[in-house]
Amino acid sequence: MGRVFVAGSINMDVVATAERHPRVGETVAGKQVLYFPGGKGANQAAAAAKQGVPTTLIGRLGADAFGMELKAYLAAQGVDISLLKETPRVHTGTAIITLANADNTIVVIPGANALVDADDVAAPVLTKGDIAISQFEIPLPAINAFFKRARAAGATTMLNPAPAAAFGPELLDLVDILVLNESELGFLTGREFRDTDDPAHFVEAARSMCGNEKIICVTLGRRGVLALIDGEPRLVPGRAVKAVDTTGAGDCFVGALAAQLASGATISHALDYANAAASICVQRMGAAPSMPTAAEVAAVLRG
Numbered sequence: 001m002g003r004v005f006v007a008g009s010i011n012m013d014v015v016a017t018a019e020r021h022p023r024v025g026e027t028v029a030g031k032q033v034l035y036f037p038g039g040k041g042a043n044q045a046a047a048a049a050k051q052g053v054p055t056t057l058i059g060r061l062g063a064d065a066f067g068m069e070l071k072a073y074l075a076a077q078g079v080d081i082s083l084l085k086e087t088p089r090v091h092t093g094t095a096i097i098t099l100a101n102a103d104n105t106i107v108v109i110p111g112a113n114a115l116v117d118a119d120d121v122a123a124p125v126l127t128k129g130d131i132a133i134s135q136f137e138i139p140l141p142a143i144n145a146f147f148k149r150a151r152a153a154g155a156t157t158m159l160n161p162a163p164a165a166a167f168g169p170e171l172l173d174l175v176d177i178l179v180l181n182e183s184e185l186g187f188l189t190g191r192e193f194r195d196t197d198d199p200a201h202f203v204e205a206a207r208s209m210c211g212n213e214k215i216i217c218v219t220l221g222r223r224g225v226l227a228l229i230d231g232e233p234r235l236v237p238g239r240a241v242k243a244v245d246t247t248g249a250g251d252c253f254v255g256a257l258a259a260q261l262a263s264g265a266t267i268s269h270a271l272d273y274a275n276a277a278a279s280i281c282v283q284r285m286g287a288a289p290s291m292p293t294a295a296e297v298a299a300v301l302r303g
Contacts, residue, residue, distance in 0.1 A: 002129030002262035004048040004055040004255070005155075007121050007146045008041015009113040009137030010074075010084070011093035012066040013247070013287055020100045036286035037073045039093055039113065040135040040162065043248045047255025047277065047291040048133075049078040053262050055255075056080040058121055058146075059138065060112040062092035067112075073288070083123050087112045093137075102243040102282075108163070113138050121146035128154035131258040135160040140167060147174035156261065160254050164188060178210065179217045179254050185209075195223075202226050203233045215267060217257070219250055225275050229267055236271050239279035239300075248287030253278040255291065276300045 015034040022028045037046075041059050049055040057079050061067035063086050070092065074081050093111040097104050116138040122145070126132060132150035134143040147157045151174055158177040161167065164187035172178075182193045182202065189205045203226065206216040212231030219225050224238035256277035260270035277297045284290035 001053065001264070002127075002131060004045070004053055004131045004133065004258045004262050005058065005124050005126060005150075006041050006045040006048070006055065006255075007058040007116070007132070007134045007138065007142065008044060009039035009093055009110070009135070010042040010057070010059050010061055010070055011039030011095045011108065011113070012036075012070060013038035013095045013097055015097045015099055015247075015286070017099045021098055021103070021105060034285070036289055037070050038095055038248065038287035040137050040160065040251050042070065042074060043251035043287045043291070044133055044135070044160070044255040044258070045079045046074065046077045046288045047252045048259040048262075050291050051256060051259035051263075051294045051297070053259040054080070055259070056083060056124060058083045058116075058124060060085045060087050060116050060120065062086070062090050062112045063088045064092055066092040066094070077288070077291075083120075085120060087115055090115065097247060099245060099247070102246060104245070104247050106247070108137065110137065116142045118142055118145035122149065126150050126153040126155040129262065130155040131158055131262045132156070133158045133160070133254060133258055135162055136165050136167075137163070140165075140171065144171050144174065147171070158254065158258055160250070161188065162250065172210065175214060177215045177217070177257075179219070179250075179257065181219045181221075181250055185218055199226055199233065199235055203228065207231075217253075217271065219253055219278075221246070225253070225271060227267075227271055234268070234271070236275045239276065241279050241283055243282040245285045245290065246282050248290055249278045249282045251287065252281035252291050256297065273297060273301065
């Protein structure tokens with residue numbers, strides 16, 4: 001079995017729930033304020049670890065109460081936290097989330113995440129069969145260094161370019177599997193998408209980014225996942241569920257996909273599995289705490 005290594009962000013999510021989102025300049029009454037472990041790196045690591053695959057998280061926390069709580073939580077999920085660094089005089093990353101009718105708005109304050117560097121990602125020893133994941137909540141130079149090391153070791157690299165930001169071809173060249181949602185695909189290709197768009201529209205946009213050289217997975221929410229594998233499109237239909245909170249669903253997909261690939265599954269099976277995992281995630285509150293176990297995903301796949 002391979003392992004999963006995640007270089008990424010760790011946040012405390014502060015969630016305010018309300019009947020609706022406020023308009024600009026407006027105040028609305030909320031229902032609850034909740035605190036959940038989050039950050040795209042932590043979410044993806046928790047999702048992978050809960051599938052029973054050895055998973056290591058590389059990142060930074062502040063020397064504060066949130067940092068202590070997040071370390072304890074990640075360890076309890078089975079994530080290897082030996083490569084997490086505590087950074088004095090800097091606060092732990094924090095996300096301020098407004099949740100209304102299962103839709104969310106998010107403001108992320110990076111804190112210690114912004115200090116992750118090439119030295120941090122030089123610590124893990126990767127080998128062939130491992131999966132190296134990163135996202136855009138840590139600095140791009142650190143991601144670039146991490147993927148260079150992974151490629152040199154024969155590991156598979158997986159990039160989730162979220163939140164969407166422009167990046168150069170030198171990083172894209174280091175990516176084996178690209179996982180992004182439709183808004184991120186639109187940002188990176190300069191296109192606009194609608195819920196009613198034909199899948200061919202997404203296929204064309206994905207090909208414009210990478211041709212047929214990489215595996216590209218476009219997550220489409222309730223519509224499922226569209227993947228380009230060896231240039232051939234494959235649509236994994238969405239599962240009919242009642243969404244409660246979509247925060248972390250994309251991270252769940254990434255972590256579950258990586259765990260399956262590290263376990264030796266085919267990309268086709270891994271896509272079905274990750275799609276099922278994400279369908280469980282959206283039925284629960286919170287980001288990292290909503291990640292399902294392998295047994296829960298297996299039960300959904302059995303139908």
